[in-house]
Amino acid sequence: MKKYWREINSKKGGQEDLQVAKVRDGDNSIFNLFSGMKKDGSASRRDFLKLCGYSFAISALASCETKVRKAVPYVIAPLEITPGEANYYASSFVNGSDYCSIMVKTREGRPIKIEGNSGSGITMGGTSARVQASVLELYDTNRYHGPLKNGTPSDWKSVDEEISDRLKIIMETNGKIILITPTIFSPSTEAVISGFLEKFSDAEWIQYDAVSFSGMLEANKLSFGKQVIPDYRFDKADLIVSMGADFLGSWLSPVEYTKQFSSKRDPDKGMNYLIQFESNQSLTGSNADKRIQMKPSHETAILLNLYKDIIASVENREIDAPPSPVDVSETSKKLLASQGKSLVISASNDKQVQLLVNEINKSLGNVGQTILFESYLRVRKGLDENMERLVRKMKNSELDGLIVWNVNPAYTWYDREGFIDGVKKVGLTVSLSCVPDETNRLVQYICPDHHYLESWNDVEAKRFKYSLMQPVINPIYNTRQMQDSLMKWSGGGVVFHDFLKGFWGSSFMSQQTDYLTSDAFFENTLQKGVFEPAIPKTETESVKENIDSIPFDAGKINHQKSQCKVEVVLYESIALGEGRQGNNPWLQELPDPVTKICWDNYACVSPVHAKELGLEDGDIISLRSIELPVHIQPGQAYGTIGVALGYGRSNCGMVGDGTGVDVWPMSSLKDGNIAYYSGIDDIVKTGKKYSFAQTQTHHSMEGRALVREAGLKEYEKDPVAGNELHVHFTETARSLYKPREYLHHHWGMAIDLSKCTGCANCVIACQAENNIPVVGKKEVARVHEMHWMRIDRYYTGSEDDPEVVFQPVLCQHCNNAPCENVCPVAATNHSSEGLNQMVYNRCIGTRYCNNNCPYKVRRFNWFNYTEAGTISGNLRDSAGMTSDLRRLVLNPDVTVRSQGVIEKCSFCIQRIQSVKLKAKEERRAIRDTEVQTACSQTCPANAITFGDMNDAESEISRLINSGRRYNLLEELYTKPAVNYLTKIRNNKS
Amino acid sequence: MENINYISVSFDDEIPLLEAVGKLKESNEKILDVLTPFPVHGLDRALSMKRSRIPLIGFIFGAFGAIVGFGFQTWVFTINYPLVFGGKPFFSAPSFIPITFECTVLFAALGMVSAMLIKSKLKPDSKFIPFDENITNDKFIILISAEDVESARNRIKLTLSGINIIAIK
Amino acid sequence: MFQSPLRIPLIKGRKTYQSITSDLLNPLMNKPAKLWYLGITLSGTALLFGAFMIFWTVWQGIGTFGENRTVGWAWDITNFVWWIGIGHAGTFISAILLLFRQKWRTSINRSAEAMTIFAVICAALFPIIHMGRALLAFFIFPYPNTRSLWVNFNSPLVWDVFAISTYFTVSLVFWYVGMIPDLGTLRDKIKKGFKKTIYKVLSLGWKGSARHWHRHEVTSILLAALATPLVLSVHSIVSMDFATSVIPGWHTTIFPPYFVAGAIFSGFAMVLTLMIITRKALKLEEYITVSHVENMNKILIATGSIVGLAYITELFISWYSGVEYEHFALMNRATGPYWWAYWIMMTCNVISPQLLWIKKLRTNIIFTFFLSIVINIGMWFERFVIVVTSLHRDFLPSSWTMYKPTIVEVGLFVGTLGFFFTAFLLFVRVFPVIAIAEVKSVVKTVGETHPENL
């Protein structure tokens, strides 16, 4: 059971007792691990390896401790902190519209790792790569260190005075103030803002989403009478038709959707069917059972045809439709077959498209089944027309004050010149953002917000699903919460923390009955992180009443196709999204799940198209005078070019500035909403060449049985379908000598390839957990990347319409590990629990083990990436990861590896050991799934299972006895502890 | 050699030398030593030299090396610090063979060479004065023990008459 | 000893023991020629360049190499195996030819052994320098330490440590023991001075006693008998660095004997390269004759053909095995992105030595010199092909990648070449390049016109 913690600084007597009582004597120290020590205190030799591992950990710990003091002075040692033990605090991740309920792991007062909060009804313990990486941003040296006035450091007092004065003047002269924020889905913040708006009665508040859903919001208002984004229930849909929506990767609430989607990808419990229409080869498209390529401008026509087929069948009514660019008959047939159990979604920001989608869903009876409104999604509320109006006003000098928080229109708005011009005409410009960006460059005052890990807040990402955000560290810099700033300027006397508590007391207390006092309610919610009361009856009925009364005329839909030959399709990359986290080296170095390129964006061109144009990988082309390198992407729709947004930042910090190309100017306003595609007539070859940092350059399995797959039909007939080789090998392979027995635990892992979506969350989780260095673009290009866990992606089938498979590969912890045999200095050997161990301080770096590893999962420290090298002055840290501050993110339980040693996945041995210690302390056996590796814990698809293979009752034992189980390269008889379950594709419905 | 009376007979080729040795042996002269610039084929037989026991020393050292090599590895892997490598048994004998072999050769080689140097009393000696500087060039010398140098010289001259001698001293 | 009339004399000219001594000591007694200074300048420069690259590698890390996640060894181990291969000819000539009583070896064994020792030093550098933490290279020795941790005796790299240090020691001892009588000659030839003292110490008081010669001969022949399997074992163990792995293209059982043949092949090529220069520069044409060259060329044909046979065996069995990885690995060698390396190897090692079947060519010094360099190149590529093309595309296509060397790797290689030639140039100034006593002992049987043999 995890310990759910309250905030650090509150020291009310007695409250600490709520936390699990801890024994503070030696019993609880890590030294207890050396229980093998003899009575007289002399260590037996077998303790050596333990000792070297832990002596490193201890020294890392000690060195970090001094640094921590800078941030959290232990004048009086806080009771809840035991050096060497982690504390977990429930909180919430919010960045723009990204939301996740999380547990923050802290060590000695430093947040070092984010885990998902399994208590959350939304994200259910899952996280995304962006969430995992967000902890690093806390320690970003490029964050604002304090308030700035015209670019020069100032102090809060004078800044506050000046801004208050000027606001007062504006108010007195009836000037106009505008506050721009991203969509705010925090009830208390909404209250703070309305307080602010009340105070400055002429002030206006605009919520601006860089990747806008305003088309959908408007359409929903018309179709459902509610201008909200509904609660999509992928776990209730047997058939999903997605029009370009990358809902497993970046669309709306990917963590939640991945959880729901993968819960329907278990071949033993029935599988859903996903049809994806799209232009780019997205993560979701790569997981689709059927993927149909389309140009974005064809979407309307395709939907009209679908609608026509459905209406014809459901209502017996004929409507006109243009000829369909692709064959939709199968899709409509399937949709009609699963009425009320299907879900049609579209990523388009075109109101007309969304109207059509809504009508289709309505006709199929999906509304109320897979599309719900009682707990609608609150993370996107921005309407593009508001922003458009604002910019017009600014340009006309109608604005006197502009306050921005956490939005970056100077980078993301389609008419950025207009916005920049406009800002210059505004009298008072204030930014409350925490990190530098292109917009902040333009403003007079910067009053930096805390990082979310330093902040108080509450969240209501979905209606009636509340969660709390709490600081887990004292502010590192001289920053102040945005809410405090607003309250200060509007003259309120309270600090936001108190406001929040009061707000919860008054607003939500009544929705629960468990706690009698509002304090107890708040404290307990804080521990759990979430508060999800029952939804009032009145809410559930409201939509159904009025949907049928809304008229719809398909004839009015404009289905004009684009006349341009080529359409550029902008998308959010898995790692960077709209680019908010551009200064995060972990995310920059995360290979894109599909293209496997990191540190860049690029123009994805379909293979046929590339051949026609004579383009090769790495050729630089010019699209409307934006120069981009070409990446030939199998599965890219012919005639489309996919480019990721969020790159080419110019003011976000040393890591993000100048990586990739800024393509936001390619977005445009169409029918009042932003369109994320645009037709172009000409692709200009520049003749220049570019080389990518790509971690996988060969994309075919070469006919090798690496990822084994079968259709659901075949699987249901024979559970070993597609896995016949495994049967053959287990029957024939025998050992030349007595196989080693593992008497106590035998740790193992199972990876379900049917569930894995390839989202790469585990890669970052592993990086964060295990102190894996960032090596920078140049080094990745030299094939020196360090990730312990990688996701192999192979294409099968034709190049133009490939099927995609993902296979997470980490150290396989082979019982007969070829790497162990060849290490000359015994630096890698096998533990009695089946782990392939790596002793860093014994390693001399011959790389023999890596050569002899058939899986190539070992990583070598080619340079001094971590400051732990033996020679000074040779550090290669292109991303500033070794600055004193950034090093606070290091996990003290994991050795920082020095130059010249091999490293690799350890099955998170530090976690295993700590669970063992705990179980020993409590005199009990380890429970199944109690030990979780970083990857298994974080997987939003629940594709990774970790456990003790010796425990017959464990989940892992169940999985390895399944007919789908096989080992990678089992013909080598390495006998890995990592097992894969065959990928079952749904070829049934 | 200072205490022993001897006669030296020198030659400029090994054929008369061998002949002379044969004759001297026949006439029961006591040959102290024969000094040659290169190993003369058949000289050891002519001098009825006993075959050196260096091969035996080599064998003993080699056997010792083999036991040490194999034994040490076995001790380390099974008793002193057993570790699991690649699922192989602790006593992974085939793996021990290469090092055992190398130890055998190393011990045998060093043993034999040391034995040779010790037995021949060859050692670094900056004060060494050779018997004749041309022995290492083109001169062959027989040293014969003689109680009475003068009479022996004549006797030997007689014995070796007809053989191409450079000098008798 | 009786010699068949068919045999061609191996030592030309009218030689007496006296003239042999003076001929062979000539290079040591005179001032070096201009060419020698030019040579030592060139090789010394290369050596310094290499030394800087060593420093750079240790300082900056192995990232200065072009190696990567997938290709963990490349030029470093290629060079290692190449050098250790070259280091095999010396002992082969001294030991195996001694056992087979090939008298022609006496003219070349001394310098070939010297070459062996220098080559082994060059070779031994690479396993150390290729380590990520070269400063901790001593971990590889099983010495008692406070952690009571030994080494992994399963690892072929540990075998390598034993094999190479044994080989180096035994070669050095063999070389030195063989040289003691000649050091005696030098001691007696040099009239006075510091040099004389040095040779006095080094010659261990050698006096040429029949009993000493007997022991010396017995020891030499037994050392030869020991060194013969040692030669085999060293390159076999080096081959096991690869063959014990599971990597297709590395793991193949023919590797031990095939590497030994390859080593002798490359070693002889290097001996030829050096001897052809040496005989010219030191005017030893009468001692190192065309017959020597021809004999060595015959060994080149033999070993080259064995190597060729091994290549073909590997290729055939990779197909025959029916294992897709094996099959792919060999096809990838011949037709993959490194096809050129494979075909350079094939041309230089298998096809070009076949020209030596022609007597005219194998007795042509210029051609032989040229060919010996071709073979040296070919054998370097053989190791490159084995190391790199097997690794760069192994089991999981996701990890496939390419390898490109950097200036640092090239520099290290050039540096060892520099060391090798510097050492050899110094050697010819300090020690007799031909075993004087041994030549004297065979001059009557294999010499052309010894006065006694007329």
Add this chain to the structure above:
Amino acid sequence: MDEQFIFRKQFRQVLAIVIVVGIIGSLGAIFFSKPGSSRIWASILLNNQFFLGIALGSAFFLAVHRIAWSGWHTVLERIPESMTTFIPVAFLLMLLVYFGMDKIYHWSHSSGQDAILEGKKAWLNIPFFFLRLVLYFAGWIFLIRMMKKNSNLLMNSGDLKYHNRRKLYAGLFLVFYAVTVSASSWDWIMSIDAHWYSTIFGWYVFIGMFVTSLAFIILLIWFLKRIGHLVYIRTDHVHDLSTLLFAFSIFWAYLWFSQYLLIWYSHIPEETTYFLQRKENFRIIFFVNLGLNFVVPFFGLIRLKSKRQLGVAALVAAFVLIGHWIDYYQMIMPGAVGESARIGILEICMTISYAGLFIYIIFNSLASRPLVNKNDPFLEESLNYES
């Protein structure tokens, strides 16, 4: 120098009896103990391979000595030369295997289910198998015949051009043999375990052949000397032969170990299956093989004295011969016969009759010419040879 071996009638009769007894014993064993046909055919293959190996090894012995300008061996070269005369007979006996193909080689009757065997079809099919077999023998017989013919011509005429021609054929033979010895061993032995492969296999078999022929030469010299022939073969020659036997027994062990170590180490099932079968079901044979072929010659011949004593050398040679028969046994039987393989009356009797035939043919050939080639340019050197 015109010493002639006379193949006396008693010898002929004794050998004939040996052959007949062997045949009768084999037939008896077949009828009474019903050993299963794969055991019979495998025994035939085993003996074919064993005696052919001795003959081929002696051809190699001759060729390599000639091409290396060796002088010492000339006095004894008639012995290996007559041993090669068995090869045509071996050819006929090898053709017999056709009738037992399906009993020995399971690839010859695979049903097409086995993907790996299907992949090898291009090589492992019956017509091509016999085409290769004929090619190997044709090459061997032709080249050996030419060597022998030129030897005879040299003896009769004393013209050195025959010596040179003999050398040329020796070179050609070596090239041809190098390729075919590997290929034939893959065909005849390795393909029994049709899934298994080892690149060193051909060389391993080849060294086995060479060692057996050395052993047989020593035994023949011992025998001929005992009946008063070959007085000019002295201790020095014996010493060299024993040294070769000693050295190549070690070399054989080296190849054995290379193969075993690499397979044991990498531990890949498709390779280890070979040794698994041998270590589990043929445990004694597995170790006896090593003992007879490595331990006995190593310790038996390590001393200089024992190398120079023909009696000791002959004793060791006899053990080595048995050892290599067992080596072939463990190569062939586990795959061809399986667990039911054993060394029974059948195997022993069959080997006896083969041995009788082999010796009969050798003696016949030996008797046809003088025991020494008096015109050999190296004869004088050989007679004066000192080791």
